Amino acid sequence: MKIRKHSAGLCFGTAVLAGVILSGTVLEGCGGSRTMQSADLMTDISADSTVAGNASVKEGDSEAATDFAIRLFQQCEAEGENILISPVSVLYALSMTANGAKGDTQEQMEEVLGLSAEEWNQYLCAYRDMLPSDETYQVNIANSIWLTDDERFTVNQDFLQTNANYYEAGIYQTAFDEGTIKDINKWVRVNTDGMIKEILDEIPEDAVMHLVNALSFEAEWQTVYDKSQIRDGAFIAEDGTVESVQMMYSEEYDYLESENATGFVKYYEDRSYAFVALLPDESVTVEEYVESLTGDSLREMLNHPESVTVEAAIPKFESESSLEMSDILVQMGMEDAFDEEKADFSGLGISTKGNIFINRVIHKTSITVDAKGTKAGAATAVETVDGVEVEADVRTVYLDRPFVYMIVDCEKDIPIFIGTIMHVAK
Secondary structure, three states: OOOOOOOOOOEEEEEEEOOOOOOOOEEOOOOOOEEOOOEEHHHOOOOOHHHHHHOOOOOOHHHHHHHHHHHHHHHHOOOOOOEEEOHHHHHHHHHHHHOOOOHHHHHHHHHHHOOOHHHHHHHHHHHHHOOOOEOOEEEEEEEEEEEEOOOOEEEOHHHHHHHHHHHOOEEEEEOOOHHHHHHHHHHHHHHOOOOOOOOOOOOOOOEEEEEEEEEEEEEEEOOOOOHHHEEEEEEEOOOOOEEEEEEEEEEEOOEEEEOOEEEEEEEEHHHOEEEEEEEEOOOOOHHHHHHHOOHHHHHHHHHOOEOOEEEEEEEOEEEEEEEEOHHHHHHHOOOHHHOOOOOOOOOOEEEOOOOEEEEEEEEEEEEEEOOOOEEEEEEEEEEEEEOOOOOOOEEEEEOOOOEEEEEEEOOOOEEEEEEEEOOOOO
C-alpha cells in the first residue's frame, strides 16, 4: 500500500486470527494444562530448511491472494447480516489440502484458489517468513495436520513431508474421539485469547484428517482515542432501524474514494497493518457494493489514497460469524473435492473404507473494535472423511450506517480480515 507517513499518538489494540492447530503435546491456558493424547509424528518427519530458504514470491502472487479474498468474501456475504472472514487462514488450510489432490480435483482447487498448489506452497511459505516484526505488534502463522490412528487409513508420507517443508506443519495422530475434540477446542480458546470458544462440536466417525491453520495478529493503534473523542451516537441500519452506539471520532490522513464508496485508512503502529473502512454511497447497498468489488479495484484504491484530512468516526462494535464453507467453495467451482465419488485425494492417503473427500470447511470468527483497538479471532478447519459533500481539503466519513471493513497487510495489500457491519446492537 503506497501511503503518506503521518505521525500520531498511540493506542493499544490487538487482533488474533487462528485456525485449529496442534503444535505441541501440552495445552496451557485458562483452567490449567493437560497432556494431549495425540502422537507426535514429527519424530519421523523433519522439515527441510532449504525448501523454506529457497521459497520465493513472484510478481502477481499477492494479487492472486487479494483476488481470492474478494471472491470468497462475495460468496460469504449475507443480506442484512454482519459477516467476517479470514481469507488468509482459509488459503493456508486449503493450500495444504491441495497438496493431496490429484486430477480434476486438483485442477478445480487450483482454479478457485487462483494459483497452482506448488505456487501457493512457495508464496505462503515465503509470506510467513517475511512477516514484519516489531515490539509493538506480533504476527504469527502456524499450521498442523491431525490424522486418525485407525488402521483403515494410510497417510501418504510425501504429502506430510511437503506440508512440513513449506508450512512447517506439526503432524499428529490421534483417536478422533471426545478427547480429541477437547484438545482442539482448548487449543483454539488459548490461541485466540478466548475469542473463539470452540471450532468443533463433533468429529464424524468417518473423519480421517483435519488440516488446520493458526494466524495471530496483535498490534497497537497509532492514533489515540481519549474520552473526549468518544460520544453517544446513532447507527442507522439499511432497514431504517436506529441503534444507539458509542462513536469514536478521530482525524485520519489517507482518504479512499471509488465510484460508489468513500473510506479511510486507520493505521496500527509502524503502519505495516491498517484498519480500512469503506462506506457505500447512500444510494448503494452494502450487498451491491461488495458485488462490485474486485481484487484489482481494491488494490488500485489502496495504492492511491488521497492525502487529505478525514474527519472519521467508527462505532464501537462486536461481531462474530460462524460459517460452513462447503457450499460456498462448491459454488466457486471446487466441486469434485466435496464429491464422494469424484474426489481424488490419492496424494493425501488411502482408506480401506472408501474414497477420501472434504466433508466440511469450518470457519469461525469474532472481532471487537473499541477505544483500545481491535481484538479478533478466527478458526478454520478442513475436515476430510472417507465414504464416497464537504470542503475541498477536508473529507468526512462517519460509519453511522452499514459499511465494509478490513484489516490489511499494507506491504502486500492482502486483507487478513474482511467483513461487513450491517448492525451494531447485539
